[in-house]
Amino acid sequence: MFGKSERFEDYHFELGSNAVGFALSLRAGADKIVPASPNCQLVLPQAGTVRVSAGDVLWFLGPGNGLLLGVGVQARISAVRHCVVHVAQLLVRDSQWRQITASRVLATDLIRSLLGELVQAPSGPPSQRIHRIARLLLDEVQLEQTPPISLPKPSDKRLLLACAAVLDDPAKEWGIEALSRLAGMSTRSLSRAFVEQTGTTLGQWCRSVRLATALTEVARGGGLHEAAAAAGFAAPSSLCAAFRQATGTTFRSYFRTRPISTTQDEASFFS
Secondary structure, X not given: OOOOOOOHHHHOOOOXXXXXXXXXXXXXXXXXXXXXXXXXXXEEEEEOOEEEEEOOEEEEEOOOEEXXXXXXXXEEEEEOOOEEEEEEEEOOOOHHHHOOOEEEEEOOHHHHHHHHHHHHOOOOOOOHHHHHHHHHHHHHOOEOOOOOEEOOOOOOHHHHHHHXXXXXXXXXXXXXXXXXXXXXXXXXXXXXXXXXXXXXXXHHHHHHHHHHHHHHHHHOOOOHHHXXXXXXXXXXXXXXXXXXXXXXXXXXXXXXXOOOOOOOOHHHHOO
């Protein structure tokens, strides 16, 4: 758009400039690093689905949701399907905004339009109109409470062996005994060390891997039956229950493209 670069490093602008927008086109399986910035960064897919990881947590985003990355936060965008992503770097002065690490936001029609204006704007010093659009964009951002999928990594190489086995075959019913044998540790030592190094239990970590696997399958266009099978859940109902317990929402709401009625049957979304 107007010959704009798709390189994040080309947009480290002066603090006196409060907004810039650009577009990324990523083929399925491609990655893009989002470097840490002195500004907040809004990432919003226009088409396709992306997985965004920041540290030990990850989100899956479609056209209905974006992600606001806080000041100094580095992330990685991975395209689950071929996608076009709009990105805005926004200068924030409010201390409340500057405390954000990362949060999903609902991509309303107004937010999509405002971000589109920033993307379409020519390169160079922003006009007063662009300044006003950026301020309005921040005013319209509503942070969602949906938690990310958390996958903290242990530091012990033996524990990493157990983690790698689960990641390689998330559908397998891994028991603590089998993982202990892989790690060369007693079950008690494995359980204790895992909590100490990650802040979560091995069982909770395995559930997060399975949910991430299911989310990836759905993001690729698969249905709940395919997602449950890929993630090792006995039935779609078991997957939906685990997902709601972890995130407080349904798959349909998570990947929504517009406001929906919570009374509708989730299964109809995947039919």
